[in-house]
Amino acid sequence: MSGDGAISCSTCHKPENAFSHPDALSPGYTGNKHFRNSPSLINTAYKKIWMHDGRLGTNLNDVTRGMLTEDYLMNMDMRIMQERVKQDPLYVQMFKDAGYGEPSNGSVRKAIPEFLKTLTSRNAPFDTGKMSASAQNGMAIFKGKAGCVQCHNGPLLSDGKAHNTGVPENLDVFLDPLRHQAFIAYNMFMGNENYMKLKRDAGAHIHTHAADGSDMGTFMTPSLRELKYSAPYMHNGTMTTLMEVVDFYSQGGGQDSNKDERLQPLGLSYSEKKDLVAFLGALSGDLLTSDEYVWKGEFSGEYDAIKNWRDTRN
Amino acid sequence: MNRVIRNKILSVTALATLAVFTAQVSVSADRKSVVVPAVNSINGTVPGLTTLGAIPIPADNKQTDAKVELGKLLFFDPRLGGDATISCAGCHEPSLGWAWPDQISRGYPGTVHWRNSQSIINTAYYKKLFWAASVPSLEAQAPSAAKGGVAGNGEDDIMQSRLALIPEYRKRFAQVFGDEWPLINNAWRAIASFERTLNQFDTPLDKFIEGDKKALTKEQIRGKALFEGKANCIACHSGPMATDEKFYNIGVPYSLHWDEEGLAQITFRFENYAKGVTEEKYRTVKDDMGLYFRGKIDSDKGKFRTPSLRYTKYTAPYMHNGELYTLEDVVNFYNAGGVTDDGRTTDFTKTKTPLIKPLGLTDEEKKDLVAFLEAFSGPEIEIEKPKLPEYEPLFTRKELEDIVK
Numbered sequence: 207m208s209g210d211g212a213i214s215c216s217t218c219h220k221p222e223n224a225f226s227h228p229d230a231l232s233p234g235y236t237g238n239k240h241f242r243n244s245p246s247l248i249n250t251a252y253k254k255i256w257m258h259d260g261r262l263g264t265n266l267n268d269v270t271r272g273m274l275t276e277d278y279l280m281n282m283d284m285r286i287m288q289e290r291v292k293q294d295p296l297y298v299q300m301f302k303d304a305g306y307g308e309p310s311n312g313s314v315r316k317a318i319p320e321f322l323k324t325l326t327s328r329n330a331p332f333d334t335g336k337m338s339a340s341a342q343n344g345m346a347i348f349k350g351k352a353g354c355v356q357c358h359n360g361p362l363l364s365d366g367k368a369h370n371t372g373v374p375e376n377l378d379v380f381l382d383p384l385r386h387q388a389f390i391a392y393n394m395f396m397g398n399e400n401y402m403k404l405k406r407d408a409g410a411h412i413h414t415h416a417a418d419g420s421d422m423g424t425f426m427t428p429s430l431r432e433l434k435y436s437a438p439y440m441h442n443g444t445m446t447t448l449m450e451v452v453d454f455y456s457q458g459g460g461q462d463s464n465k466d467e468r469l470q471p472l473g474l475s476y477s478e479k480k481d482l483v484a485f486l487g488a489l490s491g492d493l494l495t496s497d498e499y500v501w502k503g504e505f506s507g508e509y510d511a512i513k514n515w516r517d518t519r520n
Numbered sequence: 521m522n523r524v525i526r527n528k529i530l531s532v533t534a535l536a537t538l539a540v541f542t543a544q545v546s547v548s549a550d551r552k553s554v555v556v557p558a559v560n561s562i563n564g565t566v567p568g569l570t571t572l573g574a575i576p577i578p579a580d581n582k583q584t585d586a587k588v589e590l591g592k593l594l595f596f597d598p599r600l601g602g603d604a605t606i607s608c609a610g611c612h613e614p615s616l617g618w619a620w621p622d623q624i625s626r627g628y629p630g631t632v633h634w635r636n637s638q639s640i641i642n643t644a645y646y647k648k649l650f651w652a653a654s655v656p657s658l659e660a661q662a663p664s665a666a667k668g669g670v671a672g673n674g675e676d677d678i679m680q681s682r683l684a685l686i687p688e689y690r691k692r693f694a695q696v697f698g699d700e701w702p703l704i705n706n707a708w709r710a711i712a713s714f715e716r717t718l719n720q721f722d723t724p725l726d727k728f729i730e731g732d733k734k735a736l737t738k739e740q741i742r743g744k745a746l747f748e749g750k751a752n753c754i755a756c757h758s759g760p761m762a763t764d765e766k767f768y769n770i771g772v773p774y775s776l777h778w779d780e781e782g783l784a785q786i787t788f789r790f791e792n793y794a795k796g797v798t799e800e801k802y803r804t805v806k807d808d809m810g811l812y813f814r815g816k817i818d819s820d821k822g823k824f825r826t827p828s829l830r831y832t833k834y835t836a837p838y839m840h841n842g843e844l845y846t847l848e849d850v851v852n853f854y855n856a857g858g859v860t861d862d863g864r865t866t867d868f869t870k871t872k873t874p875l876i877k878p879l880g881l882t883d884e885e886k887k888d889l890v891a892f893l894e895a896f897s898g899p900e901i902e903i904e905k906p907k908l909p910e911y912e913p914l915f916t917r918k919e920l921e922d923i924v925k
Binding site: 211212238278283288289292293381383384391402462508509516519 | 599601602603604605628629630631669670673674675677678680681682684685701774778779780781782783784785786787789790792793794802803804806911912913914915917919920921923925
């Protein structure tokens with residue numbers, strides 16, 4: 207499913223990490239590396255807007271296409287992809303069984319979202335009502351003193367909007383030329399005029415383009431579900447534990463002139479922080495690593511020839 | 521000085537290289553083809569075989585030493601491709617005829633190509649490039665190859681970004697093109713300029729035409745007469761490049777790789793899909809339609825541009841899909857009227873040129889012809905691969921830490 211056949215969706219979205227990646231910054235395509243943290247795909251089907259910068263706001267079909275074809279992600283020419291899928295008898299049968307008929311570029315983009323729809327939170331204490339006393343205290347702080355709920359609300363615990371919380375830059379984005387090249391290519395492609403001189407991740411500015419730059423450094427409020435398995439945190443993976451995240455907000459977030467004014471020092475005690483972390487943990491359910499979610503069959507890595515090719519319709 | 525020696529000097533130091541290229545560029549500007557009589561052939565009156573004239577240099581991409589030197593680096597740099605593993609030289613390897621010795625060229629990792637890789641040598645003289653002459657210049661050929669899904673599979677934005685993070689390229693693009701940041705289109709221009717220096721002027725045939733009657737063996741002289749007479753080769757392989765650059769279906773059969781290999785079948789379908797043929801053709805055609813893809817004209821099916829015969833000693837296998845392994849096979853193929861030794865020919869028999877007919881050559885004549893074909897190649901053109909410049913971070917840690925948000 208990638209241009210050079212070296213990576214799959216699951217390379218950056220690993221089932222054992224709640225379909226995210228444990229590195230601060232995602233691996234990306236073979237010739238480069240990525241400049242953002244790989245988010246969990248669990249519950250992604252509930253989103254209305256995707257990506258840390260919120261640049262995709264249509265549907266999972268488009269998201270799938272974007273991830274497969276983007277040169278710094280999977281660099282797949284979908285016409286080659288279609289012909290690869292058609293060459294594999296197992297896929298040919300599976301597409302037929304799924305009611306898609308002949309495998310095609312279009313049916314791949316339909317089938318992957320159908321799979322993503324099955325990746326939903328299972329048995330999170332928050333949903334089952336079996337939260338510990340500490341987690342229950344944490345929920346009260348979350349809604350009250352800490353005010354997290356102002357942005358982290360609704361079933362996904364996200365308002366689906368972009369905000370600036372002052373998360374510090376991950377300098378590896380700029381100091382590693384393999385990451386920086388992807389960052390430049392992305393900014394160039396998104397029409398960010400200053401792409402060669404940027405020393406910060408512009409976030410949603412790449413599509414909201416506020417003339418005064420007041421949208422610089424804004425990122426989509428992430429869901430707080432499945433955080434237990436999807437460390438490290440933030441759009442650039444700069445925070446390794448949930449306690450670090452809570453500390454960050456307790457001090458009022460980071461330094462940025464665009465920072466959301468609602469972020470103020472919270473003065474949380476250690477036990478309040480621990481309760482908050484317990485609540486955040488209660489938002490995580492089962493790991494989705496069973497056969498239902500993970501293909502454990504083999505991939506031969508090679509393609510057999512179609513027999514009697516000259517007499518067979520392509 | 522012959523090309524081999526020139527190129528060896530080339531690689532010693534950048535300065536020496538510049539001097540050598542300067543000499544070559546200026547010499548070639550004065551170069552003129554030896555005037556030879558036209559030849560009457562079954563394809564009408566055609567220009568006789570002769571030496572190469574001045575290297576055609578496009579007015580909007582003049583040769584300069586610095587540009588050629590930059591193009592040389594870029595030619596060998598795999599960062600001008602999708603996953604940074606394949607350079608131009610990846611399929612046009614200098615030690616392998618500046619081509620690739622498989623029947624069908626290697627492709628981007630995870631793929632195989634669908635046509636034979638052609639030599640870079642003397643391509644400056646072609647009016648159009650690729651087997652079906654689908655691009656008008658070397659400047660257009662380079663990006664097409666670097667970006668094609670089964671070739672380089674690169675995209676402009678990431679390739680241009682990579683160049684910007686290599687200080688040596690920033691310096692050189694600024695010097696050569698005045699770029700503030702390296703522009704990817706200028707990379708193709710530099711590569712084209714480098715390729716225009718890769719020519720061979722001193723083949724045995726060139727020397728013979730220039731008056732050295734000992735440059736060809738007796739066998740080769742007999743072969744030349746056959747080439748221009750009984751074998752009718754000159755009908756299409758005429759003039760300084762031994763090509764009329766016109767399109768013919770000579771009967772080359774489909775590639776057996778398409779019949780027998782999964783990856784090749786994937787690419788075959790992809791190419792037809794990508795080139796926009798009708799669904800019925802996508803479903804049923806099993807041979808390379810060649811020129812047809814450009815205008816979608818049925819009478820163009822299976823036609824390819826006559827290739828030059830220069831440097832072919834080093835570029836086996838032959839034909840657009842490498843179906844013929846040796847020059848002997850090529851001569852046998854034509855002698856049989858466009859049929860391979862195992863009796864195969866093109867699927868598009870309706871468009872096959874009437875110029876190709878059984879020739880009735882004797883074994884002796886075939887040998888003479890093969891001997892003459894070898895006279896189109898001089899010594900092998902070698903080059904020492906340059907050491908590639910490295911990436912470096914664009915900003916210092918301090919510059920990054922000092923930004924005010």
